Amino acid sequence: MASEIVRRELEVTRTAGKPVVISMGDVAASGGYWISMSSDRVLADKGTITGSIGVFGMLPTAEGLMDKLSIRTGGYSTTWLAGGYDPRRALDPRMAEVVQSGINDIYTRFIGQAAAARKMKPEALDAVAQGRVWTGQQAKERGLVDELGGLQDAITAATSLAKLDKPAVVYVEPERSRFDRLLASLGDQAAVSIAPLFQSLMGSHSNPLRNAAAWATRQDQGELALARKLIEGRQPYAAAVHCLCTAP
DSSP, rough: OHHHHHHHHHHHHHHTTHHHHHOOOEEEHHHHHHTTTTEEEEEOOTTTTTEOOOOOOOOOHHHHHHHHTOOOOOOOSSSSGGEEEEEEETTOHHHHHHHHHHHHHHHHHHHHHHHHHTTTHHHHHHHOOOEEEOHHHHHHHHTTSEEEEEEEHHHHHHHHHTTOOOOOOOOSOOOEEEEEEHHHTOOOHHHHHHHHHHHHHTSSSOOHHHHHHHHHHOOOHHHHHHHHHHHHTHHHHHHHHOOOOOOO
């Protein structure tokens, strides 16, 4: 559903006369490929993971476990749908048929829309679909993408299609600084486990964390306030680490 919402918005954009160019990046499979169906051009890197044009459903049941535990269930209902899917019992064949029908319907839509977008016959697209995953190079050879290239190539293509001289490229989110990425990589559990060590080290005037904070400050002046809090022990984070990829 989320992919369909994005795809529809792109289709509305195209209907308004604005060209849409897709840059697949590292991964654009399944829902990502669904989104790409509403575009004027699709670009992928040679190693992009794409394709996965397929649908599956999974309804796990635990009747085997219940048997091992000698637990039984029973009851009556006015319609079979009331207990059509009860994980304590084997899946009702009628429920399985309903679920399979829904899967088939979505797959047929996926194949039909993808075939129309790629200007292929549904049978030809189905031959390279069925949930299989391809690299960008393989996808290009099979007609699933238009060109091989990265984001800048996509921007160039969009500029040409929109007949613009000097496009203004605006990114939805600013790129995070190195220090922000470092702090974001700290999980809650890791922060809790190393907090005591962090606090003890901060008591020393000469320690790696002070050097790391100073190094981060030199890398990005915008992080000066945060680095100062780290050095003075007033940091808003429970812990901090240094990757040691470069000298502090």
